[in-house]
Amino acid sequence: MIYIAGMDDHTDRTRKPRADAVRNRELVLEAAKVVFNAGGPEASLEAVAKRAGVGIGTLYRHFPTREDLFEAVYRREVEQLSEFAEQLKNAKDPVDALRRWLRSGVEFVATKKGMVAALALAVQSGSELHAFSFDRLTKATGSLLDRAVAAGEMRADISPEDLLRAFFGMCYIHDQPGWQSTALRLLDVFVDGLRVQPVAKPKAHTTKRAKPAAKPKR
């Protein structure tokens, strides 16, 4: 078989992916979304496979680990969330923009029961697979945070990662009756804390600030 230069349709001489494989992947994803949103992140993978109408083996071939499946299911949602940040970049008040973004995050979490676990995955432990979500969210947060810092309204020693973790932490209590209002309240406090303090504090706090959050190598 001769490779024809310039033939850029599918640049590599690889077989087209099988139609059934593509279809099944989609079926699994759809089923997983339903099952995870209903039963939480602990839900049985066999249940997902059954709902999708595929064998358990098929599920595992497409998504070798539970986390893979998770990431795939919530990728779209994460993307949505970061797009909202994009929009907010044009808001007048940068602090308010950040605040609003965080608040919208709470709402997001509220509607998707599995979302917290997805965020956990994105924010937590430096495994490989969650890279996408983590990057997206970090960038989204960063763009809002940076603006506020540049405007001189916020302290500069909190990294986007830090903020993300704080956000996540505050949403983590998401299976209590009134968790939403709690989370919103806590986030407000946090954002207030992020503001550059208008006057010197009465007592200089010597709790030494950590050096500006070392960016994770990546």
Next chain:
Amino acid sequence: MIYIAGMDDHTDRTRKPRADAVRNRELVLEAAKVVFNAGGPEASLEAVAKRAGVGIGTLYRHFPTREDLFEAVYRREVEQLSEFAEQLKNAKDPVDALRRWLRSGVEFVATKKGMVAALALAVQSGSELHAFSFDRLTKATGSLLDRAVAAGEMRADISPEDLLRAFFGMCYIHDQPGWQSTALRLLDVFVDGLRVQPVAKPKAHTTKRAKPAAKPKR
């Protein structure tokens, strides 16, 4: 059998608990502490039983659920933590006292790998069993918080429960390389946010404050 008033040794006419039962309970607790601290809260209960040198049935009789065991294991630690709060009540600067308490909490979590799960249990979901830990911690937090509020240094619309949840949330990312410094930084920001803002904000934020955290009925 005649009940003798004033005989206050064991006030009720019940059998003395069996010696082996008492011993086994202790063995299980000790084993659980080791296993949980090493393997995290997911660790196998059968492993605990094996380590304790008792049958799995014995373990379950003493601690019908995993949570029961958890609570028992970390009860002492929780107590210690709240005692520290007690000491701090005499500190001069109430804001600083609170800050220090939270920070010490981070250290605590750092040394006990299972501690976060224990806190989660205490802070999360209103099941029955965690009442003790939750109460202890709420009171500890409350006493410090109240003092700061009374001194006019902190806003009054955050309940001890809220604060506890925030603390927990920030510790939740406890399996990352640098999580400790992150958590400390985040807590500092949060405490700053809690302070009564010295001057009116440049732009009145209309994000309406939730009504002063309704105390959970209990």
Next chain:
DNA sequence: TTGTTAAGCGGAGGCTGCCTCCGTATCTTC
């Protein structure tokens, strides 16, 4: 079309952990 072959399918089966149940052993009490 048809044949070839890589890719994908599915579920049996091995494994681990959860939890219950009950015959047996041990301790307390008298």
Next chain:
DNA sequence: GAAGATACGGAGGCAGCCTCCGCTTAACAA
């Protein structure tokens, strides 16, 4: 020492995880 209450332990049933491999099917070439 005997009786009776209490606790012990682990077999066994169940569920979920994940792997492995014989069978099926879609893509491609001719």
